Amino acid sequence: EGSSSSGAGKFLALFAGAGAAELANLLDSNPDYDDSSYGPVLVRLAWHASGTYAKTDNTGGSNGATMRFPTESKWSANAGLQVARDLLEPIKKKYGDVLSYSDLWSIGGVVGVQELGGPTIKWRSGRIDTHKDRTVEDGRLPDASREDAQYSRDVFGRMGFNDQELVALLGAHALGRCHSDRSGFEGPWTHSSTTFSNAFYTHLLDEKWDVKKWKGPKQYEDKATKSLMMLPTDMSLTRDKEFKKWVTIYANDEEKFFADFAAAYASGLAQSITTRAV
Ligand code: CCH
Structure with a gap:
């Protein structure tokens, strides 16, 4: 995987060692949370950060991490995801010079799937956190009440x-x-x-x-x-x-x-x- 100028290559090297273990350790850091794993909510965070994507005009998607801003974090579809963002914050603090929120949230989902016994997911870095103006309109994430x-x-x-x-x-x-x-x-x-x-x-x-x-x-x-x-x-x-x-x-x-x-x-x-x- 080619690394970009964001320093993601450096992060990948870090991540293969200490970073990966630290992130994985967060998953079962609180036995009282749900069924004692933060894995599922991390998988959901990564999906909701990505699921705003529109292929026709390349708007939305995981690149940008616009869920940092209240406009998007307050969408009803995103209720509860603060838990996942807060959980990852210590990793951002530690590796923030080489790791964007958008890369972190996406790799959180990958680690969640893998740690809970799922398949290995090919992950690439290079997402850059963007401006809140790039937030897309609400309504792009699926509405669970729709049966058609x-x-x-x-x-x-x-x-x-x-x-x-x-x-x-x-x-x-x-x-x-x-x-x-x-x-x-x-x-x-x-x-x-x-x-x-x-x-x-x-x-x-x-x-x-x-x-x-x-x-x-x-x-x-x-x-x-x-x-x-x-x-x-x-x-x-x-x-x-x-x-x-x-x-x-x-x-x-x-x-x-x-x-x-x-x-x-x-x-x-x-x-x-x-x-x-x-
Ligand atoms: Fe989902 N999902 N999801 N979902 N989802 C919810 C929870 C999880 C929809 C609605 C909901 C995907 C697709 C859809 C997860 C991963 C994925 C919840 C409950 C609703 C509602 C939220 C709550 O109350 O905490 C709808 C609608 C769709 C598509 O039509 C896809 C795709 C993925 C990932 C690949 C995971 C994981 C959860 C559990 C989260 C948790 O906190 O336990």
């Missing part, structure tokens, strides 16, 4: 992802949980929310899903245990023929899921640097 497949296809299409990549990326919901005080939704997708696996797809296909009866926003719960959840956007994957084809492939072949997830996540984290000069 075309909505998700359009949002991920704007980022440059096809159906297969969209379905592969959604498999990250094997990790972590919804928090009623963040998104309004509640609960985990799998019984092992700190293990990266293809369980999101196997549950989607194997469980029977009912609309949860509660005062909160519409979400689904599994009939058998009532302890797992699916968002309306997640459920749309079983109702579209092309999406369901990929759900079935990934439910039956975890290795293929790992490979396809790694490729799509890596490209999502890098989109705005591969196409925009730094």
Whole structure:
């Protein structure tokens, strides 16, 4: 990987040693947090920093770290991500001369996936923190209450992802949980929310899903245990023929899921640097 003038090459060298271990150590630094890992919320931070990308005009994306500014950090979609940004702050303090927030947040997601048993993700550096004027308009991150497949296809299409990549990326919901005080939704997708696996797809296909009866926003719960959840956007994957084809492939072949997830996540984290000069 060619290093840029940002000093990222130096960081990569550091990161391969002490930095990587320090970042990894942060993940289980608080046994009282959720299911005792910050991994899932780091994976989400990296995704939300990147998921604003629009391929047509190269706006948004991980390059720039505009979520540092209140305009973007206060979007309802980003509720709860302060936890992840604060967690990474000591690393920024220590390595800040060679490490931008945008590189740090993206590598946080990579370390999160890897430390929780997921595939190795190719990561590249070179993101530069930009001005708050580069913040894009709210509404680019997907709205979980939308159940029509075309909505998700359009949002991920704007980022440059096809159906297969969209379905592969959604498999990250094997990790972590919804928090009623963040998104309004509640609960985990799998019984092992700190293990990266293809369980999101196997549950989607194997469980029977009912609309949860509660005062909160519409979400689904599994009939058998009532302890797992699916968002309306997640459920749309079983109702579209092309999406369901990929759900079935990934439910039956975890290795293929790992490979396809790694490729799509890596490209999502890098989109705005591969196409925009730094
Ligand atoms: Fe997600 N996600 N996500 N998600 N997400 C939530 C939590 C996580 C959507 C909505 C939500 C991706 C795609 C989508 C993670 C990774 C990815 C929550 C709960 C909502 C709502 C937030 C809360 O309450 O804390 C929607 C809608 C889409 C697309 O349609 C993609 C893509 C990824 C990564 C590749 C992870 C991880 C979490 C768990 C976070 C945690 O704190 O445990």
